[in-house]
Amino acid sequence: MRGKKAAAAAVVSTGLIWLSACGEQQLPEEVYKQSIEAMEELDSVYFTHSNTLSAEQEGVSNFTRGVVQYNDPLEAYIETNMNLVDLEEPVELDVRINGGGTEIRENEVWEDHNTEAAELESMIRPAEDMNFFLDFEEEFLMKEEDGYYEVSFKGTEERHKSLVEKKLNALGISESAGGLSEEELESIQLERIDMIAYIDKENKLLLGYDSRFSFTIELAGELREFNEISYVRYDEYNEVDGNLESFMEEKVKEIERQKMEAEQEDVEAGENND
Numbered sequence: 001m002r003g004k005k006a007a008a009a010a011v012v013s014t015g016l017i018w019l020s021a022c023g024e025q026q027l028p029e030e031v032y033k034q035s036i037e038a039m040e041e042l043d044s045v046y047f048t049h050s051n052t053l054s055a056e057q058e059g060v061s062n063f064t065r066g067v068v069q070y071n072d073p074l075e076a077y078i079e080t081n082m083n084l085v086d087l088e089e090p091v092e093l094d095v096r097i098n099g100g101g102t103e104i105r106e107n108e109v110w111e112d113h114n115t116e117a118a119e120l121e122s123m124i125r126p127a128e129d130m131n132f133f134l135d136f137e138e139e140f141l142m143k144e145e146d147g148y149y150e151v152s153f154k155g156t157e158e159r160h161k162s163l164v165e166k167k168l169n170a171l172g173i174s175e176s177a178g179g180l181s182e183e184e185l186e187s188i189q190l191e192r193i194d195m196i197a198y199i200d201k202e203n204k205l206l207l208g209y210d211s212r213f214s215f216t217i218e219l220a221g222e223l224r225e226f227n228e229i230s231y232v233r234y235d236e237y238n239e240v241d242g243n244l245e246s247f248m249e250e251k252v253k254e255i256e257r258q259k260m261e262a263e264q265e266d267v268e269a270g271e272n273n274d
Contacts, residue, residue: 028142028151032130032197034204035151039126042205044069044240046251049123053171053228060084066095067240067248068124073099076124077244096244097124122170126206126234132166133195148198148207155193164188164215167228173219180217187218208233 039045045068052061066078076097084091094105095113097120104113122128133140133153142151155163165180191214198207209232216225240247 028140028149029134029137031142031149031199031204032137032140032151033134035197035199035206036127036130038204039130039206039234042070043238044236045126045234045238046236046240046248047123047126048233050231051228052230053226055224055226064123065248065252066124067236067244067251069240069244074124075099075244076120077248078120078123079248095120126209126232129209129211129232130197130206132170133163135162136160144201148200151197151199153193153195156190158190160193161185161188161190163193164190164213164217167213168217184217184219187216187223189216191215205237206234 047066047068049064049066050062051064053059060082062080062082064078064080066076068074068076074097076095078095078097080091080093080095082091082093092106096103096105096110102113102120103110105111136153136155139155140151140153142149144150165185168180192212193214194210194212196210198209199205200207209230211228211230213226213228216223218224236251
């Protein structure tokens with residue numbers, strides 16, 4: 001009798017442990033939304049954004065780094081290096097945002113620009129990009145790595161074509177014409193849409209964010225192939241202060257110094273192996 005009671009107690013105990021574990025386990029979309037909230041509460045952040053977009057014979061790639069202070073008014077300083085297929089030399093631009101106004105510096109001269117700060121929201125506010133995929137949050141997957149969660153989404157089905165239209169709107173390709181026509185929507189051949197968000201386990205801050213869009217669509221009677229790949233990384237959470245341009249200069253120097261130290265360590269390790 002005692003043996004049966006002990007076995008029953010063990011089963012109940014195991015069940016409670018299992019239920020407790022299930023209760024603590026979070027769904028991918030929960031972790032993802034917690035990260036959105038954490039990033040929305042930041043006072044400041046440093047980011048890098050690498051993007052490559054190709055459409056038929058045309059293409060553009062750019063690398064952007066920036067610092068943002070989410071005070072009132074919002075302030076940001078952004079440096080962009082843009083390469084176009086039909087240009088021999090890259091275009092280098094600096095952008096300065098103060099409230100809703102924007103200035104652009106090219107050839108050492110700051111000039112007011114008609115670009116509004118709101119048009120740069122997806123770059124300076126991480127939640128804008130993250131919200132893009134929330135229509136399909138129930139399809140998110142998640143795996144646990146050392147120190148962070150990896151929340152991902154992959155779209156290859158008919159229902160995911162709505163994201164193609166959203167992407168084209170974001171690029172300013174279809175929104176001005178009132179959106180895609182039924183014929184254009186039906187012409188979409190979706191190869192893949194990928195998203196991966198790297199989220200810190202403890203504070204749920206977004207460490208990085210990768211996305212890829214690859215599809216073909218018929219526009220203006222021509223079949224066009226689009227490929228876009230983006231990599232975004234974040235650092236210096238709530239640590240950006242003082243003059244933003246000066247802060248950026250120091251951050252770049254720190255990155256270069258770390259890179260040189262790592263290269264030196266590799267050289268020394270190679271010499272020791274010899």
